[in-house]
Amino acid sequence: METVLNLPKQLIEVSGEEDEDECRAPVWLGLRRVHSWQFSPLEAYNEHSQQEYVRYSVWEVAAGVTSDVDVVKSLLDGSCKARRHPGTLDVRTVSLPEPLKEAAHAVIQDYPEKNVQKDAKVLNQYLCSRQAALEPEEAKMRYHEVREKIKMEDDIDPDFPNIPEEERQRLHDSLRSKVYERMKKEVYHWQAIQYDTYKCVLYLAARLAPDFAALVQIMSDMKxxxxxxxxxxxxxxxxGVGSGMWAMDHVWPHTCREVVFVDSSSDMNDLADRLLRGGNADKPRLVREGGTFFKQFLPLSNLLKYDLVISSRSLFEIPNINMRLKTIDVLWQKTSGYLVLVETGSNEGYRLVQEARDYLLELSRKAQEEGEPNPEGYVFAPCPHDNFCPRFFDGSNIPCNFEVDYKPLALGRKQSAQREKFTYVVLKRGMREKSSEKQWPRLVEDPLCRKKHVVCRVCTPSGTLREVTATKRRHSAECYKLMRHSRWGDLVPVQLSEVPDPSNVDTQDGDELSEPEQIQN
Known part of the structure; x- marks a missing residue:
């Protein structure tokens, strides 16, 4: 018998009865609590951890810092510039390809331009502020919290003894009504988005350029x-409208032979297909050797695997953690090379990406513990490590996100470049080979440049947050230049030692730093 799990935006097609070996979402129940509203992150992790984790409530001042020898040689012989060192993201301001831009305009011109501008802005604001659906236990907890709060505010208690039954029932009804009214205002009400033809066009106008830019930056780093x-x-x-395919073709032109689109909205699939036809549904589609396929269901079968699997801004559309993890598990089983997960750069988007990341890493750890010949995989980017994200535990309430500049799809008058924040994770099949890849820390904020020193905040290969200070006098001109010319999201070609080094702080020539720099987030 065939069963179908109905996801609001995507559908997963399940054949036969569920098999825990094929769908392993329940294997790590601790994940629920690590990313749960019920516990603080540290309490949740301590209860279910597989390894010891030290909480960093403040940024640790880094120990000794030395530049990568090979990079320094390249700087000295002139084959490399500090502004373009090997760890930099080469992407600056991303523009849509002309064929895609023309196709998008051909679609949008079928509708009143001012209406599209206004409605697309509203949709974009809604999507960027979107939150995941509450779990049933969380909704119950929030209900009781609001109920107790109203009882205190109104100084009423229907359960107080010696109250006539009629009065007690009236108080219960009144309290229940007030609780529901308060929850409507204070608690996020998740609803599945239904994409009809017009809403798909609005999504095209609002999200095509920023989604394309974020994926281009991620894929360029991979390449x-x-x-x-x-x-x-x-x-x-x-x-959606096919941003992932266009970004892939932009980074790896004329290489991909087969593309499979999965979206439960037939209108969205029709729009993506129309873009491949230059905006005209009557024109022939761009041809690939293996074909381009549009599906509304994601089969659970593991027979077909793909070099690159993408899920961009889709986790919010899945109604609960069980279905999210099941979906992630299916996508990972279909991955032979890289799995790319991208969400909006909000705290909620960051939480959902970490939820998926930690689940897949736990599968990999279990595979290694059991001695399987082909371990699951590891984090390729942005993290230089496979530990829990230290920002999830540092108490700052600041997500690990990144930025990309892009030129928006012009509607009406020409618009200046804009900036998109996103959070993501790229997982690669296999084992992390430490000897084959330089383990450099990654900048998680823009450097703070002073007159004679530069301060960088980085995530290290050991899975910790560090604040690194470099000066020309103590760390060489090359080290200083490399750090000064790095940007948010770059890998910094330096090695950090674990033993404090007094040379990390220059105490002469006005460079003294008595305490870690306060960088505004």
């Missing part, structure tokens, strides 16, 4: 760090 990887097949889950 730079793994030049031998070339995707021949791609699966895009929650494909």
């Amino acid at each position: 730079k760090r793994d030049p031998g990887f070339t995707p021949l097949t791609m699966l895009d889950f929650g494909s």
Whole structure:
């Protein structure tokens, strides 16, 4: 018998009865609590951890810092500039390809321009502020919290003894009504988004350019760090208007032979197909050797695997953690190379990405513990480690996110470049080979440049947050230049030692730093 799990935006098609070996979402129940509203992150982790974790409530001042020897040699012989060192993201301001831009305008011109501008802005604001659906236990807890709060405010207690039954019932009804009214205002009410033809056009106008830019930056980093990887097949889950395919073709042109789009909205699939036809549904579609396929269901079968699997801004559309993890598990089983998960750069988007990341890493740890010959995989980017994200535990309430500049799709008058914040994780099949790849820390904020020193905040290969200070006098001109010219999201070509080094602080020539720099987030 065939069963179908109905996801609001995507559908997963399940054949036969569920098999825990095939769908392993329940294997790590601790994940529920690590990313749960019920416990603080540290309490949740301590209850279910597989390894010891030290909470960093403040940024640790880094120990000794030394530049990568090979990079320094390249700087000295002139083959490399500090502004373009090997760890930099080469993407600056991202523009849509002309064929895509023309196709998008051809679609949008079928509708009143001012209406599209206004409605697209409203939709974009809604999408950027979107939150995940509450779990049943969380909704129950919030109900009782609001109920107790109203009881205190109104100084009423229907359960107080010696109250006539009629009066007690009246108080209960009144309290229940007040609780529901308060929850409507204070508690996020998740609803599935139904994309009809017009709403798909609004999504195109609002999200095509920023989604494309974020994926181009992520994929460009993948290509730079793994030049031998070339995707021949791609699966895009929650494909929307097809930004993932266009970004892939932009980074790896004329290489992908087969693309599979998965989106439960037939109108969205029709729009993505129309863009491939230059905006005219009567024109022929761009041809690939293996074909371009549009699906409304994601089969659970593991027989077909893809070099590159993408899920961009789709996790919010899945109604609960069980279905999210099941979806992530299916996508991972279909991945032969890289799995890319992208969400909006909000706290909630960051939480959902970490939820998926930690689940897949736990599967990998279990595989290694059991001695399986082919362990699951590791985090390729942005994290230089496979530990829990230290920002999730540092108490700052600041997500680990990144920025990309892009030129928006012009509607009416020409618009200046804009900036998109996003959070993401890229997982790669296999084991992390420490000897084959330089383990550099990644900048999680823009550097703070002073007159004679520069302060960088980085996430290290050991899974900790560090504040690194460099000066020309103590760390060489090359080290200073490399750090000064790095940007948020870059890998910094330096090695950090674990033993405090007094040379990390210059106490002469006005460079003294008595305490860690206070960087505004």
